[in-house]
Amino acid sequence: MRPFTVVICVDHAFVSGGQSKVAIESALGLKAAGARVIFFSACGPADARLEAAGVETVSLGQHDILGNPSRLDAARQGIWNFEAAKALDETLSALARERAIVHVHGWAKALSPSIARPIQASGLPAAYTMHEFFLSCPNGGFYNFQKNEVCPLKPMSFACWTTHCDSRNYPFKLWRNIRLFIAEHVAHLAETFSDILLLSDLQEKVLASCLPAGAAIHRVTNPVEAEPLGHKGDPTDGGFLFVGRLSAEKGAFLFAEAAQRVGVTPIFIGDGPIAGELAARYPQAQLLGWRSPAEVRAAMRAARALVFPSLWYETFGLTALEAKAMGTPVIVADGCAAREAVEDGVTGLWFKSGDGESLASAIRELRNDAVIAQMSNRAYDAYWASPATLERHVAETLAVYDRMLARATR
Template sequence: MSPFPLSVALVLDHASVTGGAAKVAFDSALGLKRAGHRPIVFAAAGPIDARLIEEGVEVVCLGQHDILNDPSRLGAAARGIWNLEAARRLAALLASLPRGRSLVHVHGWAKALSTSIAGPIAAFGLPAVCSLHEYFLFCPNGGFFNYNTSEVCQLEPMSRACVTTNCDSRSYPQKLWRCARHSAMSRVARLPQVFSDFIVISDLQDGIVRSRLPKGARVHRIPNPIEAHQLGRKSGPASGGFLFVGRIAREKGPLLFAEAARRAGVVPTYVGDGPIREELARRYPEARIVGWKTPEQARAMMRAARALVFPSLWYEVQGLTVTEAKAMGTPVIVSDVCAGREAIDDGESGLWFRSGDPDSLAAALDRLKDDALVEKLSNAAYESYWADPQTPERHVDAIVNLYERMLCRWPGPLPSAASRADLIDEVVHPLRDGADVEEPLDAGAP
């Protein structure tokens, strides 16, 4: 237990696991709690993850919809650009934190919270770090990816060419809305400037974002934590087939996997769901789509698989399933455009293939019909992971070490208690006349 506990506001869109960012944030929260610190999860959209409540992690949940699921499209469009309630509640939380041992760690804002979080963070002067789970601070659609051509986008974000290109996953009007949000983020809220430190997850991501960060920002490489048990090498040939685990979305490459599997004469299996599931099932009826499974079930399927296929088409920042598969002793066939390749030694613990090329992926699938090669890659993958495991405990040690360094160099104290109420009023002044807002949900702390 820490003799000098930290108070850490973990800020993100959802209070439940909806993707990798939330999973990492909650694993961090649980680890911080167990180490004797005080994590407070601040989120816009519920429900609240049961693990947080069970372990006594404080949660401030606004009980809002995220942008995609808000029944009021007009309200979603407005709140997605500037969420006034999020600013008010975050200001109140930061005002309550003790001086000298408190920080803000942002894991996500683009799906519900909006860029309005910048005001409270800047006003209260707490050390603030942002984990870059995607690219919304730099690119309007968050991925440097053209969803209509299924290719990595090389255009300069917010240039004339960018704004006039329909790269959005839904429509061009949606792209224009994203550009408006990006302008609010960079020119009005100036969100990137409120962070002194940024966490990247891979060398690929570091190379993409470093030149785009505010001058003087510090960049730290901290891998995401992996939950895995040391099961030992696999005892024989894999009993399963070729497996995809994750969101069935265009940028993840599920259609590419299906086409390559058809050419290689193998049946692809998908654990997950997503916006193009129906298209996948219609175009490739031979594909086996089993939907989302519990973490235990997914890990069991991964352990049994001949190989995990990670066909991502975009600059995926890490790809947790790649590392999880290695921990299980399962080789990975990975796209050479994403950061997942950094965890795989081509020909040693898995295979690389040319991104977007179904013939290249089909050739890799053909190679792994060889039981001897699968066994060789499996053993190497297992040994490689467990030689330097990315455990939740090691992850928490790394982020606490970063927090301590941030606190040591932070120049000044928080505002006095007398001025905090004025600051709350100032950063959310549109609400100071007593606008009627729905009471948020709070859970966790007594």
């Protein structure tokens, strides 16, 4: 591999969620593969692993939008982060004569659409990984949080502007529409990227009419942290487990309701805005809060099944793959991207999205010891036949970079 530089841009330089987690792990993997990696972010502190691995970091020490104590400054920063644009311009200007690529993993929480200008000015090829839908949808999810259902409206249409779909309030929704208008018509953010990296078939279907014209579309697998532990000793042991943010769109209430119908105890690892209401409405539920990654994997290994009841599209469904790696079957909503990780009736079950009785029926089916034992072995074997390792992620990413650099050379 000829030497090249990649500038990875993301809002947070520490693990604040799946987006930054993948960006950091990708940076570490690319560095180990021989690339020069510059990790550019608005919010620190930087993950200690980056410096230890020799990854160069540029972190601006800013607040993200929701963490900024000044709401006025947060509103300004979210629409146009002048400081980020200036710092990124300085970073990219130094690479003018190098084989280099800009790879954006996220901008909506701190960096803002302003990063488009320095990327365009640099003339460097640029890629975007679609961890969410903020390039096309004001609230990033194609989801109406007020109705708790997938939104069918055309983004930025009159109906979109006049519909309160945000998880907070209508003025915040309008602010997000203004931000996307600026991104589209001032920054031309989407058009900045010659290459778009998608994570699932569902993403490509949802974005069919929204992706920038002429952009090359690629599929790159997010890395999963897991070890091959072998088949479970007793796959019939354990309960039904939910892992993730406790919020309505993630289907936490739906799982608790379905578990109550069947008479099983729902187990939740995670926290979020509905934690208090969830505990009050379903006192039988076990709410364990957030756990370390190692503890989460151990809980998945011990669980009878993972329940992934998300009401919105999602983009990948990382926990579904993690559960399979542990030999744990997955019950998944058929309307979300995580269904692609589950072969219905083989490595888990699909249920009708948003339907509590359909989910309850799936839970009942997986109370059968013979069924769960067979599915556990099949889930483990299916995952480890083609594991989503960091090495695979890096190889797929480098293949995209090779095409980008070849086009740039031509």
